[in-house]
Amino acid sequence: xxxxxxxxxxxxxxxxxxxxxxxxxxxxxxxxxxxxxxxxxxxxxxxxxxxxxxxxxxxxxxxxxxxxxxxxxxxxxxxxxxxxxxxxxxxxxxxxxxxxxxxxxxxxxxxxxxxxxxxxxxxxxxxxxxxxxxxxxxxxxxxxxxxxxxxxxxxxxxxxxxxxxxxxxxxxxxxxxxxxxxxxxxxxxxxxxxxxxxxxxxxxxxxxxxxxxxxxxxxxxxxxxxxxxxxxxxxxxxxxxxxxxxxxxxxxxxxxxxxxxxxxxxxxxxxxxxxxxxxxxxxxxxxxxxxxxxxxx
Amino acid sequence: xxxxxxxxxxxxxxxxxxxxxxxxxxxxxxxxxxxxxxxxxxxxxxxxxxxxxxxxxxxxxxxxxxxxxxxxxxxxxxxxxxxxxxxxxxxxxxxxxxxxxxxxxxxxxxxxxxxxxxxxxxxxxxxxxxxxxxxxxxxxxxxxxxxxxxxxxxxxxxxxxxxxxxxxxxxxxxxxxxxxxxxxxxxxxxxxxxxxxxxxxxxxxxxxxxxxxxxxxxxxxxxxxxxxxxxxxxxxxxxxxxxxxxxxxxxxxxxxxxxxxxxxxxxxxxxxxxxxxxxxxxxxxxxxxxxxxxxxxxxxxxxxxxxxxxxxxxxxxxxxxxxxxxxxxxxxxxxxxxxxxxxxxxxxxxxxxxxxxxxxxxx
Numbered sequence: 278x279x280x281x282x283x284x285x286x287x288x289x290x291x292x293x294x295x296x297x298x299x300x301x302x303x304x305x306x307x308x309x310x311x312x313x314x315x316x317x318x319x320x321x322x323x324x325x326x327x328x329x330x331x332x333x334x335x336x337x338x339x340x341x342x343x344x345x346x347x348x349x350x351x352x353x354x355x356x357x358x359x360x361x362x363x364x365x366x367x368x369x370x371x372x373x374x375x376x377x378x379x380x381x382x383x384x385x386x387x388x389x390x391x392x393x394x395x396x397x398x399x400x401x402x403x404x405x406x407x408x409x410x411x412x413x414x415x416x417x418x419x420x421x422x423x424x425x426x427x428x429x430x431x432x433x434x435x436x437x438x439x440x441x442x443x444x445x446x447x448x449x450x451x452x453x454x455x456x457x458x459x460x461x462x463x464x465x466x467x468x469x470x471x472x473x474x475x476x477x478x479x480x481x482x483x484x485x486x487x488x489x490x491x492x493x494x495x496x497x498x499x500x501x502x503x504x505x506x507x508x509x510x511x512x513x514x515x516x517x518x519x520x521x522x523x524x525x526x527x528x529x530x531x532x533x534x535x536x537x538x539x540x541x542x543x544x545x546x547x548x549x550x551x552x553x554x555x556x557x558x559x560x561x562x563x564x565x566x567x568x569x570x571x572x573x574x
Numbered sequence: 575x576x577x578x579x580x581x582x583x584x585x586x587x588x589x590x591x592x593x594x595x596x597x598x599x600x601x602x603x604x605x606x607x608x609x610x611x612x613x614x615x616x617x618x619x620x621x622x623x624x625x626x627x628x629x630x631x632x633x634x635x636x637x638x639x640x641x642x643x644x645x646x647x648x649x650x651x652x653x654x655x656x657x658x659x660x661x662x663x664x665x666x667x668x669x670x671x672x673x674x675x676x677x678x679x680x681x682x683x684x685x686x687x688x689x690x691x692x693x694x695x696x697x698x699x700x701x702x703x704x705x706x707x708x709x710x711x712x713x714x715x716x717x718x719x720x721x722x723x724x725x726x727x728x729x730x731x732x733x734x735x736x737x738x739x740x741x742x743x744x745x746x747x748x749x750x751x752x753x754x755x756x757x758x759x760x761x762x763x764x765x766x767x768x769x770x771x772x773x774x775x776x777x778x779x780x781x782x783x784x785x786x787x788x789x790x791x792x793x794x795x796x797x798x799x800x801x802x803x804x805x806x807x808x809x810x811x812x813x814x815x816x817x818x819x820x821x822x823x824x825x826x827x828x829x830x831x832x833x834x835x836x837x838x839x840x841x842x843x844x845x846x847x848x849x850x851x852x853x854x855x856x857x858x859x860x861x862x863x864x865x866x867x868x869x870x871x872x873x874x875x876x877x878x879x880x881x882x883x884x885x886x887x888x889x890x891x892x893x894x895x896x897x898x899x900x901x902x903x904x905x906x907x908x909x910x911x912x913x914x915x916x917x918x919x920x921x922x923x924x925x926x927x928x929x930x931x932x933x934x935x936x937x
Contacts, residue, residue, distance in 0.1 A: 284658065290658065290659075290660070304869060306742055312758065313757030315754070315755050315756045315757055316757070317656065317657045317754070318653045318654055318656070318657040318754070318895065320654040321659070322895075322898065322899030322902060322903065323895065323896045323898075323899030323900050323903075324899040324900035324901075324902070324903030325899060325904075325906065327899075327902050347906070347907060348907045348908075348909055348910045350581050351765060353907055354582075354585070354586060354906075354907075355906055355907075357582060357583050357586060360585065361583070384906075385908070386910055393792060403900070403903070410766070414886055415760060415761050415886060415890075416761075430884045438837070441922055441923065442922070442925060443918065443922065445918060445922075446916075447911070447912045447914035447915055447917065447918045448910070448911040449911075464911050465910075466910055466911060466914040467914065469915070484898065486896050486900055488757040489757075510593070512917050514917075526911070527910065527913075529909055529910070529913060530909075530913055530916065544909075544910055544913075554825060563664075
């Protein structure tokens with residue numbers, strides 16, 4: 278019977294990492310351009326972060342400190358699973374603190390705490406092609422990118438306004454990078470789009486199933502598409518975080534009972550915990566018993 | 575409440591423990607052995623090897639057991655292991671004409687050199703559940719051919735080719751493409767297409783092949799030949815300068831004789847659809863050969879109108895590991911994006927109630 282060998286540092290073999298690093302370097306050289314790469318089959322399912330995992334595996338060194346979030350939270354099941362994977366195959370230090378991490382792998386959010394120079398954020402991307410839902414064929418969309426033919430995106434946004442009075446794209450909101458490539462920011466809420474603009478951190482995007490890597494080098498111009506008379510706006514919450522009282526952050530709506538009870542809490546768990554440690558108390562806290570509060574933490 | 579929406583390491587560990595318990599089932603019933611799976615569920619093992627793209631019955635059987643009989647999950651396990659293996663070279667093309675044949679049928683000729691050989695097939699069985707399957711009754715030893723293996727069994731397509739009635743097989747010395755080592759860029763060559771189909775989902779390809787029979791990209795197919803058996807795998811080692819046999823694999827090969835074409839100085843002749851699959855799987859090999867032929871539409875100036883003729887559509891969606899991963903990822907939390915949609919929907923509903931949406935749209 279076959280015995281399984283030891284896995285290499287961070288799972289991927291060195292040749293594969295080298296191939297991925299080349300793709301990353303090319304992506305950094307052409308911000309917003311989707312670089313095809315020979316994505317490997319990973320031990321987690323496609324659509325569950327195989328692209329992000331391959332990018333992280335290729336840039337990870339033994340001294341890195343890794344943070345993994347999903348929906349902004351460190352303790353969602355898939356984030357736990359990916360963090361455990363790297364703790365196992367690379368034995369790197371992990372953290373939940375945004376400020377302590379050298380590499381942050383994320384699905385669907387950018388941390389509230391602004392990223393700093395030297396940090397790398399790795400986005401998991403399901404569909405890297407911003408034109409895909411307007412044109413299903415890769416052969417077509419590559420030509421459209423080549424010719425900078427982005428009219429159909431503007432038409433789509435216009436049709437939204439004509440039909441609903443608003444641009445009806447709330448996440449994966451397309452951006453234009455350095456005035457050239459239209460790029461899918463991954464399914465982050467448009468609330469997070471402005472955080473990408475001229476971020477001092479290196480931003481890498483990995484799509485495993487679709488075999489694409491793209492990147493935003495530090496301080497890249499990232500502009501969300503809009504119209505002069507319908508400028509891009511982000512979501513605003515009327516509520517504050519029930520746990521840490523934060524305002525102007527992205528909130529998760531938590532259903533508390535079957536009679537319409539709702540409470541809003543920070544989607545970014547590290548941000549919320551840090552604020553509570555600093556002594557901020559949200560309106561939701563007194564109603565929670567001490568036990569429930571401890572469990573929530 | 576707040577706790578309930580968050581998962582944690584403890585929850586994952588407990589879930590996996592429960593899954594291991596369910597996999598084992600009643601402890602009073604003996605556990606399945608890998609040998610039992612290889613020996614008695616061999617067609618499951620074959621499918622896992624074929625779509626897992628790795629010929630290793632032992633590992634495939636372990637994967638079937640680990641996956642509780644979920645074959646796509648088992649294929650996924652085998653693929654995730656395969657991806658860690660180095661690719662150290664290309665084998666020489668398998669010589670299926672020299673196959674040690676277990677089954678061979680042709681629908682185009684009543685008799686052929688080497689003969690028709692039914693072999694182990696479900697064909698012509700009556701699909702009645704056999705009461706004997708409820709217990710372990712003795713099974714008679716099969717009849718075996720007296721050394722007929724010496725008799726040559728030329729491929730039916732080669733017989734047709736000898737008369738010039740079918741398009742010739744074009745030898746190609748170029749290194750075959752490998753979709754596991756490069757990102758696909760369309761249009762692709764037939765080598766890469768056949769590779770993708772060989773590891774594609776049996777059910778998906780079956781449905782596509784079926785659709786060509788129902789008029790969505792019709793190819794007028796005849797089963798020239800299906801053959802199943804063991805073939806040698808040979809590699810050329812540069813230091814030696816000649817090929818050496820490194821092992822043998824069981825494969826199913828289907829040569830579909832399809833719609834004839836001619837023109838531009840070429841007299842009309844039949845065209846080919848080809849399918850080659852690890853293990854014993856006629857259904858898959860036939861489906862692949864139908865889809866292969868349908869995908870060759872451009873070569874024969876046929877209009878591409880049907881899904882089975884659409885290379886990008888077929889190749890992008892035939893991989894069940896990709897498909898199952900992406901479909902099932904929908905059960906991952908999406909509450910950040912959902913929140914964004916909720917917010918917009920509430921705004922739109924509020925504005926609709928206030929009658930403002932229409933005015934804004936009219937602007």
